[in-house]
Amino acid sequence: MPLGIIDDNKLEHVPGTAPLSELSRTDLEVAAGVDRGLLKHDPTGQIVLVPQPSDSPNDPYNWPRWKKEMFTIVIGYGCGCVGAIGPLLTPAxxxxxxxxGVPLQRFTLGCNGSCIVAIAAGSLFCNTLAVKFGKRPIYLLTTLGLAVTCFWAAEVKSFGSLAGARALQGLCMAPFEALIPASVSDIWHVHERGFRMAIFNLGVLGGINLAGPIAGSVIEKGSYRIAMHGMGGAFVVMLLLVIFFMPESTFVRHDVINIDTTGHTVEVENPEKGEKSMRIEGRPTSTAASEPRQSYVSELKPWSGYWDKVSFWRTLIRPFFLILSPIVMWATLLFTICISWLVLISITLSQIFSAPPYNFSVASVGATNVSSFVASVLATLVAGYVVDGVATLMSKRNNGIFEPEFRLPVMISYLIFTATGFFAWGESLYNEDPWPIPVIVCMGLINLGVQLGTTSVVTYVSDCHREQSAEAFAIMNFIKNLFAFGLTFYANDWIAVQGVRNCFYVIGGTTIAVTLTTIPMYIWGKKARSWVYRMGVIDAVLKKAG
Incomplete structure (x- = not known):
């Protein structure tokens, strides 16, 4: 029973479990039938690389450090722009x-609701295209689409045209919510993902929080059209960054020692030949090392030539079968709660702070998000180190064996900070406390907890379902955005009818109840991973050719 996790006795090896640190022990057998010297380690020689990279110089796991970091920087900038475009107009x-000339509830539904529901649909559609053709062409097309729709929205003459532009924007935003975690998993090993997932979350949350202060001032002193033109320019810059610094990260590995996703202690797989070897006596012979390194110029091609043999329609339904996984089911619930309440706050900020006793201007409403941004940055500075550090520390105490559930203790911080923030937000606004209390203290606590919580959840899913992470995040984003879309129907009226205190007391209580499900997930998570592997239904849909 590793540190409170109930062990599984039905598989030789439970997918997700892997050696992480050898603890300088010379007697440690990482896997039966595999010499420790056969496994690849980090430069220190102390941490086993999970997943094991291939010998190919073109394997993203073998990319130079600068190339990986630039990829991650573009992710941060791109997700920041995508995070910003969603709530850009909410202060006004x-x-x-x-x-x-439309009611507030209808404007909210048309401006934000259409965008959110399009993100939900786009998460599935773009995931299907990415699985079939690779991620790079999807990033390129949707980034171009974001630039075009921003310029369109800036020049609309009617509310219907604005709603149409926002819907198409939502479709193009989807890959930067649903595919980015899978891209992070494509290039970073398990012990390196926490900080990079935090960068992804900072981009999204930072964009959401910075959009208000900047756009609020621009709209108040100019117009919303200027703000939209500015976002269009930002996406043009983003398109250039994607072209030059986001090469295709999808890669088919050959003759690689599999120590984390197999049901056996070890496997050596060849995806093209469909061969698997359960035990090896030496490092698998491979021609990958002799492959010529792909030139930088060749990586600039819009499409790398990657093609998945599974049929389009089978690929489209793959995410719906991932929801059968208890891990994805739990993560969807937590991810939906983590993010959707922020959406509710963003679409009600103008309603709350434009009215007495605050009577904020458009610029002042937007400026309320500054504290949220600062909290997100502070959380990012510690989230990666906390999520990765806790997992590494617990792995050491578990004789060098990593369990994905070691990512979950960080959810304690989400429970404490976020729940406290919601209760205090509702109470302070009800009491009409001075604005620094709800804006700085309460929103700061909420965003601090959300950043830590989402990093933990996203990283946990990546560790449990590495090979199906794109499908997992597609269905998670689909459900999360459907829930957020539902909020746009009643959020403003909910606060108007029941009051802000009752509303956020319900939200705070719901957050506590949902977060407490982390306890059984931690205890039975390993058995859940074993059950998913043994069930076989997911693999039948994911891997069968169409």
Whole structure:
């Protein structure tokens, strides 16, 4: 029973479990039938690389460090732009609804609701295309689409045209929510992912939080059209970064020692020949090492030539079968709660702070998000080290064996910070406390907890379902955005009818109840991973050719 996790006795090896640190022990047999010297380690020689990279110089796991870091920087910038475009207009919802001559609830639904539901649909559609053709062409096309729709939205003459532009924007935003975690897993090993997942989350949350202060001032002193033109320019820059610094990360590995996703202690797989060897006596012979290194210029091609043999329609339904996994089911619940309440806050900020006793201007409403951004940055500085550090420390105490559930203790921070923030937010606004209390203290606590919580959840899913991470995040984003879309129907009226305290007391209580499900997930998570592997239904859909 490794540190409170109930062990499994039905598989020789449970997918996700892997050696991480050898602890300088010379007597440690990492896997039966595999000499320790056959496994590849990090430069220190102390941490086993999980997953094991191939010998190919073109394997993203073997990319130079600068190339991986540049890829991650583009992710951070791109997700920041995508995070910003969603709530860009929220500080001005009240005056813009008046300008377009529609009720506030209808404007919220058309401006943000159409965008959110399109993200949900786009998560599935773009994932299907990415699995079939690779991720790079999807990133390129959708980034171009984001630039075009921003310029379109800036020049609309009617509310219907604005809603249409926002819907198409949502479709193009989807890959930067659903595919990025899979891209991070494509290039970073298990012990390196926590910080990079935190960068992804910072991009999304930072964009959400910075959009308000910047756009609020621009809209108040100029117009929303200027703000949209500015976002269009930002996406043009993003397109250039994607072209030059985000090569294709999808890669088919040959003759690689599999120590984490197999049901056996070790396997050596050849994806093309469909061969598997359960035990090896030496490092597998491979021609991958002799492959010529792909030139930088060749990596600039929009499409690398990658092709998945599974049929389009089978690929489209793959994410729905991932929800059968208890891990994905739990993560979807937590991920939905983590993010959707932030959406509710963003679409009600103008309603709350434009009214008495605060009477904020458009710029001041937007500026309320500054504290959220600062909290997200602070959380990012520690999230990666905490998520990776806790997992590494627990692995050492577990005789050098990593369990994905070691990512979950960080959820304690989410429970404490976020739940406290929601209760305090509702109470302070009800009492009409001075604005620094709800804005700085409460929103800071909420965003601090959300950043830590989402990093933990996203990294856990990547560790449990590395080979199906794209499908897992597609279905997670699909459900999360459907839930957020539902919020746009009643969020403003909910607060108007029941009051802000009752509303956020319900949200705080719901957050506590949902987060407590982490306890059984931690205890029975390993058995859940074993059950998913033994069930075989997911693999039948994911791997069968169409």
């Amino acid at each position: 919802f009240v005056p813009l609804a008046t300008q377009f």
